[in-house]
Amino acid sequence: MKRTQIYLRESQKKDLKILAAQKNQPLAELIREAVDRYIAENRGKAAGELITAAEGIWKDRDDIDSLDYVRGLRRELDARLKEEK
Numbered sequence: 001m002k003r004t005q006i007y008l009r010e011s012q013k014k015d016l017k018i019l020a021a022q023k024n025q026p027l028a029e030l031i032r033e034a035v036d037r038y039i040a041e042n043r044g045k046a047a048g049e050l051i052t053a054a055e056g057i058w059k060d061r062d063d064i065d066s067l068d069y070v071r072g073l074r075r076e077l078d079a080r081l082k083e084e085k
Contacts (some may be wrong), residue, residue, distance in 0.1 A: 006031070016030055031047070
């Protein structure tokens, strides 16, 4: 297994802790199960379907500015491309 770090909303963490206690399973196991289910549901879908499915997933988020986020990604890519030259 590979260790990874994710950020959860407080409500997600609270609900997952309750589920973990109810199922007598570690929190990490519940997250792995959810990821496995997500992968199984989306494996083999065409890229267009995945893009369409992702449409609007950040619309209700107020903790990020999507335009700033995209600009930051572009700056990082531009910097890497300059380094390769």
